[in-house]
Amino acid sequence: MILKELRIRYFKNYESVDFFFHPQLNLISGNNGMGKTNILDAIYFMAFGKSYYSISDKKLIHFDHVKDDSAFFRIESIDEVDCHYVFSFNALRKKVVSKDKQVYDKISEHIGNIPLVSIFPEDIDIIKGDSSIRRRFIDNTICQSDREYLRALLYYNKVLKRKRELLKQFSMRYEDKILLLKKYDFELSQPAAIIIQKRSEFLTTFNSLLTDFYHRICNADLETVLAKYKVSIEEEGYLEAVENQRKNEIQRGRALVGPHKDDIDFQLMGQSAKYYSSQGQQKSILFALKLAQYEYIRSVIDRKPLLLLDDIFDKLDQNRIDNLMDLLRGESFGQIFITDTDAMRIQEAAEKADFKFLNFNIREGKQV
Amino acid sequence: MNRLPKSLEQLTAVLGKLPGIGKKSALRLAMYLADRSDDVAAEMIQSLESMRQQLTLCKHCRNYSDQPVCDICADKRRENGTLCIVESIKDLIAIEDTGQFMGRYHVLGGLISPIDGIGPEELNFSDLFARIESENIQEVIMAISATIEGDTTMYYLSSHLDGKVRVSSIARGVSFGGELDYADEFTLGRAIQSRQPVDKFFNGQ
Ligand SMILES: [Zn+2]
Numbered sequence: 001m002i003l004k005e006l007r008i009r010y011f012k013n014y015e016s017v018d019f020f021f022h023p024q025l026n027l028i029s030g031n032n033g034m035g036k037t038n039i040l041d042a043i044y045f046m047a048f049g050k051s052y053y054s055i056s057d058k059k060l061i062h063f064d065h066v067k068d069d070s071a072f073f074r075i076e077s078i079d080e081v082d083c084h085y086v087f088s089f090n091a092l093r094k095k096v097v098s099k100d101k102q103v104y105d106k107i108s109e110h111i112g113n114i115p116l117v118s119i120f121p122e123d124i125d126i127i128k129g130d131s132s133i134r135r136r137f138i139d140n141t142i143c144q145s146d147r148e149y150l151r152a153l154l155y156y157n158k159v160l161k162r163k164r165e166l167l168k169q170f171s172m173r174y175e176d177k178i179l180l181l182k183k184y185d186f187e188l189s190q191p192a193a194i195i196i197q198k199r200s201e202f203l204t205t206f207n208s209l210l211t212d213f214y215h216r217i218c219n220a221d222l223e224t225v226l227a228k229y230k231v232s233i234e235e236e237g238y239l240e241a242v243e244n245q246r247k248n249e250i251q252r253g254r255a256l257v258g259p260h261k262d263d264i265d266f267q268l269m270g271q272s273a274k275y276y277s278s279q280g281q282q283k284s285i286l287f288a289l290k291l292a293q294y295e296y297i298r299s300v301i302d303r304k305p306l307l308l309l310d311d312i313f314d315k316l317d318q319n320r321i322d323n324l325m326d327l328l329r330g331e332s333f334g335q336i337f338i339t340d341t342d343a344m345r346i347q348e349a350a351e352k353a354d355f356k357f358l359n360f361n362i363r364e365g366k367q368v
Numbered sequence: 369m370n371r372l373p374k375s376l377e378q379l380t381a382v383l384g385k386l387p388g389i390g391k392k393s394a395l396r397l398a399m400y401l402a403d404r405s406d407d408v409a410a411e412m413i414q415s416l417e418s419m420r421q422q423l424t425l426c427k428h429c430r431n432y433s434d435q436p437v438c439d440i441c442a443d444k445r446r447e448n449g450t451l452c453i454v455e456s457i458k459d460l461i462a463i464e465d466t467g468q469f470m471g472r473y474h475v476l477g478g479l480i481s482p483i484d485g486i487g488p489e490e491l492n493f494s495d496l497f498a499r500i501e502s503e504n505i506q507e508v509i510m511a512i513s514a515t516i517e518g519d520t521t522m523y524y525l526s527s528h529l530d531g532k533v534r535v536s537s538i539a540r541g542v543s544f545g546g547e548l549d550y551a552d553e554f555t556l557g558r559a560i561q562s563r564q565p566v567d568k569f570f571n572g573q
Contacts, residue, residue, distance in 0.1 A: 159516060165482035172487045176524075180480065180487075183523045187516070 001115060001303055002080040002335045003043065010062040011045075011073040012038040013365035022358035023080070025336050025350055029343035030362035036339040039362070040118065040308045043337065046077050046085060047116035047306070048140075049097060049107040057089045077114070085113065108154060115144050115305035117294040119287065119312050126289065127273055127282050131263040138264065141293045142202050145300035149198045156191035159184055160260060167253045177250060185242045188258060192238040195259040196231060202296075203229045203264070209292035216327055217284050217291075225268055225285060232261035287312075287324065295332060304334030313340055313349070321345075325353035376402060428499065430475040431460055440464075446472050449506035451499070452560075453525065455479055455513065463511060468560045471509075474499065479517040480524055488524060496525075500533060507534040509563055536563040 002023045008014045013035045030036045044052045051060055065071045072090035079085075089095045096103055097110045104110050125133050143150040163184040166177065207227055214225040233241045242249075242257045249256050266273040266285055273285055297305050307328070313321050328336060340346040343361065350357050361368050372380065376398055384394035401409045425431065426438035433439070440446055450471030454460050460473050474496055478486050500508065508529055512518040526535045538560050 162482050162516060162520075169482055169485070169487060173489070176488045179524060179527060180482075180520060183520050187519075 001306065003077055003306060004080060004082075005076075005078040006039075006042065006046075007074075007076040008039075008042050009074040010065050010071070011042055011075055012060055012062065014038060014042075015062055015064070015365065017365070017367060019360065019367070021335070021337075022356065023335055025338070025355045025357035026360060027343070027346050027350060027357055028337065028339040028360045028362060029341065029346065030339075031341060034362045035365045036341075036362050037120075037310050038365075039360075040120075040310050040337060040339060042075050043077075043306065043308060044116065044118060046075055046087060047111075047114040049087065049095065049110060052118065052120060053122075057095055058091060060089070079114075085110075108150060111150060112144055112147065112301070115297050115301060115303055116308065117290055117297065117305050118308035118310070119290045120308075120310045121312070121314070123290070124282060124286055127266055127277075127285055131261075134264045135260070135262060137289070137293075138199055138202060141206075141296060142198055144297050144305070146198065148194065152191035152194040152198075156188060156195060156259065159187045159191075160255060160258070163188070164255050167249060167255060170253070174250075178246070181246060181249070185239060185246075188242075189238045192233070192258050196233060196262070199259070199262065200229055200231065203227055206292060206296055209295050210288055213291045213295070214284065214288035217287050217324065219323070223269055225266070225273075225288060226270075227289075228265040228267055230263040230265055232258060232263075283316075291327070298332060304332070307333060307336045309336065309338045311339055311341070313338075313342075313345060321349050322352060325349045325355070329353045329355060429473045430477060431457055431473060440472060446470060447503070449504060450509060451503070451505045451507070452509045452511055453496070454511050455518070455521075459511060463560065466560065469509075471507075472503070476521070479512070479515075479521045481517045481520075491521075493525070493528070497528065500529070505533055507536065509560070510535070510537045511560070512537070534565070536565050538563045 003021050004023075006019045006021065008017050008019075010016075019039070028036045028039055041052050045060075050057075061071050061073045070090065072088060074086065074088040076084065076086045084100050086098045086101075087095070095107060097107055098104065099110070099113065126137050139153060143153065163181065166172075166180055166184065169177070210227055211225055214223065215221050238258060245257045266289075268277050268281060268285065271277075273282060277285070294305055294307060312324075316324075338346055343359070347357075347359065371377075372395075379401065380391075380394045380398040383389055383397050384391055386394075389397070401412070422434040423432060424434070424436065426433040426441055427436050428441045429438060431438045431440060435442070448471050450469075451474055452460075452463060452469055452471060453474050453476060454463065455476050455478065457475055460475055463469050463473075476491050476496075478484075478491055480486060480488060480491065499505070508525075510522050510525065512522055522537060529535050
């Protein structure tokens, strides 16, 4: 898909600005703190209905206006087939998303309309951080291409939230707690099975893409990369596994079993990349992960996702920048957005790779 | 802006506390009450006072009532061995309006919801179980909304009542988007007529 136009009102440090993008490559430059990344975050919000940085919606309202009762922000996009999406938020009416003026009942129904893959510097935590970040990565990938998975995940999380609260209620009678846990676990069993099965299927396809991109990024055909699924439940199934742990769960007041305990181990040459790889290797694995994610979504939905690259050239040598740009110039990629503090550096790299592009220079929330 | 006299301002503030009444409506209502020569205000004062003095909850079913026992519970003809369990008085009124149910009610006053700290004990289920025994109830009909909370409450109640009485549930989900009081009388009435044994909702669980 191609984003022709983006209109931002009162979002982060933007009061009112309209961008008209290039269908191939858009370079966004400016000093730190001027709002380069906020443009990417606005595009991210259009796709997923939330900020990449897990900031609450209210805090996304432009700071000059946030104290106002009627404060709001709005982001609108127009794509290559003139489809018009509008996200708006105000403290009273909450968050609303519409497509060509038709309002969706739930935000989740919009997910998948704007396929998107992004690389932010913080994404290195997919490799270095805790398991929740890795689960979010695979969930984000599968949800963009599989509605059944999205529904299963939403329902699972809804019931899990209730189960967790139940487990925290220490004054409840033991028999009551057991009975209600049985009910919640029964409700969880079906989505749990769907989530685990689809994660496992996904990783099988994903691994061949991952290896391929890693080799292309590093020019190192011999190094093997693998995303290994560390599934929380083996063959016995959710219900049996959770029943075995029920006493333990009650004692500790925590939900110990289920796909919310899954993890993925990224392995380089058979060793866990989290512990046994250099910073450079981790960065290469991250790029390979994200480009493989891109290719996976593209092949499933047969549309080219938007690709956002935030400040990724920092601390990369010229060789690797050129290599990456050549890779992105390939057939399978669509519209790309790149931010960088160094306007000359990305422009030269783009010209060298024979990109057609537009330049956006940002200063204090304005295009200059 | 022109400041209101204190009495009118106070009245506006109180009216503004009512659900669905904003600042503008509150002022409009306050001025209406102040203006009228036919003295709606006096009638209101009187009916508010008698409501405060008389209105209570029925000691059997927790419906509104001016007596300790409500009209429905006091009516011998409605002692037919069926008991309809609802979440709120709003739901009771909705079902009563259909004219399709001739038994008695029990108002839970909430649903099991750990997120809100509401468990079986907060909902006084023991009163309900005692009633089912003492009033010789043969069939319990659950008219509870199709949400996770509604489902959980139905599951809890039916597993306690299983084998003691017949437990059924009105067809849910399709005809009334989760909330009983939004259903029109016709569909709700039909749902009560075509109620299903409750185990169908839980696949034998
Ligand atoms: Zn009564």
